[in-house]
Amino acid sequence: MNQAPVSCIPNSKMSRPKKVIDEAKEIQNPELDLADKGIASFEEMPGLFNMLNITRLTLSHNKIQVVPPGLANLVNLEILNLFNNQIEELPTSLSSMPKLRILNVGMNRLGVLPRGFGTFPMLEVLDLTYNNLDESTLPGNFFMMETLRALYLGDNDFEFLPAEVGQLKNLQILVLRENDLVELPKEVGDLSRLRELHIQGNRLTVLPPEIGNLDLVSSKSVLKMENNPWVTPIADQLQVGVSHVMDYIRTETYRYVYNRHVSADRPPPPKTNDKSKKISRARQQS
């Protein structure tokens, strides 16, 4: 993405995908904008897989259901944006794309990820927002993506986050907004470069004291934690501000509160997020 931007192709609904591709070929544009073109299948984009020069492919707001493995032919692709389609599965081949740095598959219908998904050599930003994923459907090597600096998992169905998340040493952004999380693993406290943590709208009652290791209150950091059934002392601190929560969970008092809470082993609070209207569920409903 270091080359100067080539002239932009007007993103008009009128131009057919094939026309856009032909134009892009003609002017050697390495960035292909095909958002909101009513595309239902890659077959409507003949010759796309031969455009080895392209570095960005944007296909948001279409009706794509199937991503063919041949997409991985685009070895120079750095950004692949499939936001808001109807994709239920991704091909394993994507994980071998040598230069892919940003993958956005948000707002689709993913219930699983392919085996071996975590082998992307260069992936920096992975957006899986608004799908139907949970901890049981993550492939075993998911947290091997050491190059990841941002992981978006908001609007999914996680109740637990695997402890392996602590392996994402370069992670700066972790979004878990509006899942069904009952607890956070203490290993989140190992993510020393984390500067954005979004855990609002879950079923969390306590934070592991290890979260206190993180710098989440500096001017360059964000901690979003509203709308959880926090234990009273955390809820009280949150009224004043997240920096007070962070100070509090670093205290000995909190460690005691936390240990007692964990050993009490109470049943988790009930699910409160109504997900029946999510369009990621559309298929199941019909």
Place this chain on the structure above:
Amino acid sequence: MPGISMSLGNMFCSRCGDGFEPHEKIVNSNGELWHPQCFVCAQCFRAFPEGIFYEFEGRKYCEHDFHVLFAPCCGKCGEFVIGRVIKAMNSNWHPRCFRCEMCDKELADLGFIRNQGRALCHECNAKAKAVGLGKYVCHKCHGLIDDKPLRFRGEVYHGYHFNCTACGVELNSEAREVRCRPGFAANEMNELYCLRCHDKMGIPICGACRRPIEERVVTALGKHWHVEHFVCAKCEKPFLGHRHYEKKGLAYCETHYHQLFGNLCFVCNQVIAGDVFTALNKAWCVHHFACSVCDQKMNQKTKFYECDLKPVCKKCYDKFPNELRRRLRKAHEQTPKKASV
């Protein structure tokens, strides 16, 4: 008068024993007397040319016969050795011809050592021996140097022969030779200093390895560095003349400085050199400030919505399902809005 006291009657020729007639010529040499016809070479019976003769076992010889009969030949030049003869190595030599086979020094007054059929001076012999043992020989005492040699003015020495020019402490191999001071081309002006004095003399010492810097010096962070030892505090790669950035007494390469302290574009993850778009706790370069959903470029004037601290253009936001927009709106009302710069 002594001459008068000797009467002709008790004087006899040293060779033939006869007396002398009155008025007969008498040859006197060192108190001995000869008839002129008796004062001749013992070999050729001829008078000595220009009166020069050589004596051997009481007999006198002319120069020619003396050489033929008694004088040795020099083992080197083959000429007769007249005067001082050096007897060595089973031969005779002119003093000027008996030399060290390694350094050609005259050995007559220095003494020599026989080394594998060669005559060598003491130094060369020691050197030859040391080379055989793989060691150095001290240029001063010619003894073997068992540990590390001290190098000085192109030779090697035992350190203990020298003292620090500044503090006088006895030196070891750690001592430093201060080279070619300005104005002196040769190393004749080189001097030795102990490590401590050397360090104090203003010869730059590398802040990393603590060794003196004799090549290019990099000065940064109030210290001196070998070019290859001045490295990024994060990745430890040498800057090699590339720009470095300082922070809290440490130096960083461009990438790591910005990664740790500056602005990296959220999309390309590169240092932002020109204009910076800052919003939503992130920064973007001019090429990459775009809607996170459709990748359409935005500028300062573009209105955008926020979802998970990512920018969403109005067109994309309007395509979000109602239920999501409702939740985002609710969350937005709940959170006190942070002013974006």
